[in-house]
Amino acid sequence: xxxxxxxxxxxxxxxxxxxxxxxxxxxxxxxxxxxxxxxxxxxxxxxxxxxxxxxxxxxxxxxxxxxxxxxxxxxxxxxxxxxxxxxxxxxxxxxxxxxxxxxxxxxxxxxxxxxxxxxxxxxxxxxxxxxxxxxxxxxxxxxxxxxxxxxxxxxxxxxxxxxxxxxxxxxxxxxxxxxxxxxxxxxxxxxxxxxxxxxxxxxxxxxxxxxxxxxxxxxxxxxxxxxxxxxxxxxxxxxxxxxxxxxxxxxxxxxxxxxxxxxxxxxx
Numbered sequence: 335x336x337x338x339x340x341x342x343x344x345x346x347x348x349x350x351x352x353x354x355x356x357x358x359x360x361x362x363x364x365x366x367x368x369x370x371x372x373x374x375x376x377x378x379x380x381x382x383x384x385x386x387x388x389x390x391x392x393x394x395x396x397x398x399x400x401x402x403x404x405x406x407x408x409x410x411x412x413x414x415x416x417x418x419x420x421x422x423x424x425x426x427x428x429x430x431x432x433x434x435x436x437x438x439x440x441x442x443x444x445x446x447x448x449x450x451x452x453x454x455x456x457x458x459x460x461x462x463x464x465x466x467x468x469x470x471x472x473x474x475x476x477x478x479x480x481x482x483x484x485x486x487x488x489x490x491x492x493x494x495x496x497x498x499x500x501x502x503x504x505x506x507x508x509x510x511x512x513x514x515x516x517x518x519x520x521x522x523x524x525x526x527x528x529x530x531x532x533x534x535x536x537x538x539x540x541x542x543x544x545x546x547x548x549x550x551x552x553x554x555x556x557x558x559x560x561x562x563x564x565x566x567x568x569x570x571x572x573x574x575x576x577x578x579x580x581x582x583x584x585x586x587x588x589x590x591x592x593x594x595x596x597x598x599x600x601x602x
């Protein structure tokens with residue numbers, strides 16, 4: 335069994351400092367092999383904010399993989415935004431914008447869905463989809479690897495029907511491609527709300543959306559994170575949350591999913 339912590343939307347520069355130590359303590363005590371951060375590590379992509387994010391990552395015991403969010407490219411410096419949009423992320427967080435990882439029971443592939451020419455709306459690039467699918471189709475004959483496959487991105491590829499935000503560009507066609515090449519789970523953030531559901535346009539994919547780990551822009555929900563347990567075709571999802579003045583992240587609930595016949599089922 336492999337454990338993963340999934341967090342998102344830390345927004346250093348608009349964070350709640352009181353939750354920083356409890357978050358580090360939870361992650362380091364979780365037994366996780368991996369921490370996945372699905373974008374928006376900073377509020378305005380300033381060097382000082384990235385340094386804070388880097389200091390947080392350096393305190394974590396598990397390996398960390400992160401992808402950029404729309405807040406991680408400078409808004410206030412148009413020249414840098416258009417010519418070197420990911421320079422600060424690469425300098426402080428990781429040279430790799432779309433990291434990949436493998437273990438005996440799972441695959442992870444990151445996608446950079448942030449668009450430096452748009453403030454909020456993301457996009458799924460064909461080059462990213464090709465790269466992810468190449469990582470998921472790892473057998474010599476090009477067949478689907480039988481390990482559980484996670485794809486991490488900042489923007490949700492599908493919104494609830496009452497959402498006021500526009501979905502990513504190329505989201506529907508991108509989902510079809512991810513489904514075809516064997517993606518099992520998409521991890522994302524962006525909306526500062528938590529969600530777990532199968533996708534309408536791709537029943538073979540489970541969407542797990544984290545809220546915000548540290549931001550004080552909580553939009554009516556507590557700061558939260560996901561603790562995932564991977565065992566064969568079963569995925570245990572635990573949501574942990576902390577109120578603004580809390581000293582720890584506490585479990586809100588626990589769900590177990592199993593993929594049967596290519597479709598995710600909630601089994602407990």
